[in-house]
Amino acid sequence: MDILITGGAGFIGCNAVQYFALQKHKVFVIDNLSRPTARINLQYMFDNNVSFNFTHIDITNRSLLEDFFKRHAFDAIIHLAGQVAVTSSVQNPRHDFDINAHGTFNLLECIRLYNPNAIFINASTNKVYGKLTDHDVIEEKTCYRYRDYEYSGVTEQQPLDFYSPYGCSKGIADQYTLDYARIYNLKTVSVRQSCIYGPHQFGVEDQGWVAWFIIAFLTNKPITIYGNGKQVRDVLFVSDLIKFYELAINNINKISGQAFNIGGGKTNSLSLLEFFNVLETITGKKVIYSFDTWRPGDQFVFVSDTLKAEKIVEFRPRISYKEGIQKTYNWLLKNSGHVVTSKIKNNKNDINMYLHESRKIC
Ligand SMILES: NC(=O)c1ccc[n+]([C@@H]2O[C@H](COP(=O)([O-])OP(=O)(O)OC[C@H]3O[C@@H](n4cnc5c(N)ncnc54)[C@H](O)[C@@H]3O)[C@@H](O)[C@H]2O)c1
Numbered sequence: 001m002d003i004l005i006t007g008g009a010g011f012i013g014c015n016a017v018q019y020f021a022l023q024k025h026k027v028f029v030i031d032n033l034s035r036p037t038a039r040i041n042l043q044y045m046f047d048n049n050v051s052f053n054f055t056h057i058d059i060t061n062r063s064l065l066e067d068f069f070k071r072h073a074f075d076a077i078i079h080l081a082g083q084v085a086v087t088s089s090v091q092n093p094r095h096d097f098d099i100n101a102h103g104t105f106n107l108l109e110c111i112r113l114y115n116p117n118a119i120f121i122n123a124s125t126n127k128v129y130g131k132l133t134d135h136d137v138i139e140e141k142t143c144y145r146y147r148d149y150e151y152s153g154v155t156e157q158q159p160l161d162f163y164s165p166y167g168c169s170k171g172i173a174d175q176y177t178l179d180y181a182r183i184y185n186l187k188t189v190s191v192r193q194s195c196i197y198g199p200h201q202f203g204v205e206d207q208g209w210v211a212w213f214i215i216a217f218l219t220n221k222p223i224t225i226y227g228n229g230k231q232v233r234d235v236l237f238v239s240d241l242i243k244f245y246e247l248a249i250n251n252i253n254k255i256s257g258q259a260f261n262i263g264g265g266k267t268n269s270l271s272l273l274e275f276f277n278v279l280e281t282i283t284g285k286k287v288i289y290s291f292d293t294w295r296p297g298d299q300f301v302f303v304s305d306t307l308k309a310e311k312i313v314e315f316r317p318r319i320s321y322k323e324g325i326q327k328t329y330n331w332l333l334k335n336s337g338h339v340v341t342s343k344i345k346n347n348k349n350d351i352n353m354y355l356h357e358s359r360k361i362c
Contacts, residue, residue: 001249004028004074004118006059006107007081008052009038011201011208012123014045015238016078016245021051023246028072031081032058037202044200044335059103069110076119076249079107082170086127086297087206089166100169108180108188119252120188121245124174126261126302128192129154130161137300143230143271144300152266153234153305156192156259164297174259181257189248189255191241194263194304197324198238199331206295210235210275210325213287214332217279223289229273232301234263237324240317247313254312263304268321278325 003020007013008029021027029052031038045052057064059081082100083089089096104122111118132154136147146153162171174190181188195210197203203211205224216223244262248255270278276287309315319327 001075002026002028002073003249004030004072004077006030006077006079007123008054009033009042010035010080010084011041011198011211012196012238012241013078013080014041014200015198016080016242017045017052018048018050019239019242019246027052028074029054030057030059030068032056034058035084040202041200059106060098062106062109065106065110066114069114073115074118076121077107077111077115078121078123078245079104080123082123083166085204085207086164086166087295089164089169090296093165093169096165097169100166101172104173105176108176108186111186112180112184116184116186118187119249120177120180120186121248122173122177122188122190124177124190124192124259125167125170126154126192126194126263126304127164127167127297128160128162128171128174129158129302130163130167131297132158132161132299132302135301139230142273142277143232145232146301146303152307153263153303154261155305156261156308167297178257178259187252187256189252189257190259191244191248192259192261192304193236193241194261194302195233195235196238196241197235198328199335201238201328209272210328211332213272213275214279214325214329217283217285217287218332223287224292225272225289226292227294227298228291229276229289230271230300231298232269232271232303234265234269234303235321235324236262236264236268236317237319237321237327240264240319243318244309244313244315247309247315251313260309260315261304261306262309262315263302263306264317264321265306266303268317268324269301269303270321275325278322279329282326282329 009031162168180186197210201211
């Protein structure tokens with residue numbers, strides 16, 4: 001298959017490119033490299049002879065995107081390019097809207113006009129469900145949990161409640177994606193992703209918390225917990241997410257026009273405090289952290305119910321959170337060990353410093 005991955009130099013994208021290239025698909029990437037660490041991922045793939053075709057395109061640039069689609073037709077498009085942080089969306093909602101809402105709309109229009117047979121997988125988010133105030137939560141010693149022990153998590157039946165500019169822009173993209181299946185008969189799916197983590201994730205304080213806490217720990221940076229650390233998330237190792245993309249592509253006739261909640265589910269849920277326990281067990285060292293006030297829109301608990309995906313396409317997460325955190329830690333230690341220990345330690349600009357020193361890639 002010819003597979004286009006937008007945002008293919010990002011965290012999930014870089015993992016997806018490597019996976020689909022290994023499966024002998026012809027992989028195309030578009031990315032504007034606006035995320036500084038995208039260059040590290042791109043360089044890594046070039047250095048490791050991953051076979052893919054890269055084009056520097058900003059998805060907000062409609063005419064460039066149209067030219068690109070006039071020249072290529074794809075069997076499947078996995079749309080990962082995006083503005084990814086809630087906090088940045090609050091600071092600059094127009095920028096967030098331009099990329100997530102308008103950028104996705106540009107892509108859908110290109111597909112409708114030039115590539116209507118392509119399968120379109122949109123990376124959406126659990127943030128489309130808002131604060132979930134209709135869910136009763138109780139506080140325990142190290143975590144919050146849903147009051148109902150039997151409750152397996154949030155299903156796709158949960159009413160949408162866009163919260164924060166990021167929630168709104170991703171929610172718009174999510175709804176347009178589904179509507180283009182209804183109205184134009186395109187083959188589209190929206191994947192409402194929980195917290196995804198794994199190799200190639202250069203998390204920062206406001207996005208990608210699993211990787212961020214590991215990087216902060218390795219670089220002796222102060223670790224701040226916003227809230228009391230008992231907030232719970234279901235976490236999904238990136239290879240399991242990519243397996244879902246593949247299942248979605250292979251089963252598109254069954255699932256076109258539908259949304260799926262994809263996360264680690266109840267068995268891969270943990271609070272921040274519980275995460276630090278895992279990290280301490282892995283490293284044998286104490287994690288030092290402090291507390292600050294809650295951030296807007298932060299849910300006490302979010303756990304996805306992935307039963308729909310399990311029933312229809314036989315999706316099941318394979319990597320437990322303990323195994324996944326260990327793998328992520330090992331990767332960050334090995335692949336950015338020289339960054340975190342020798343360079344970042346003495347430099348306030350941390351990863352950016354490494355970027356400026358890394359070889360030029362394009
Ligand atoms: N990582 C998660 O936990 C998570 C959870 C829910 C949803 N998502 C969604 O999954 C997608 C991928 O997330 P990620 O964690 O890999 O993020 P990432 O920031 O690592 O990757 C996004 C990529 O998109 C590129 N990009 C940004 N704006 C662009 C533009 N205008 N044109 C072209 N490229 C652009 C960036 O350079 C980057 O390489 C995003 O849409 C995100 O909202 C991620």
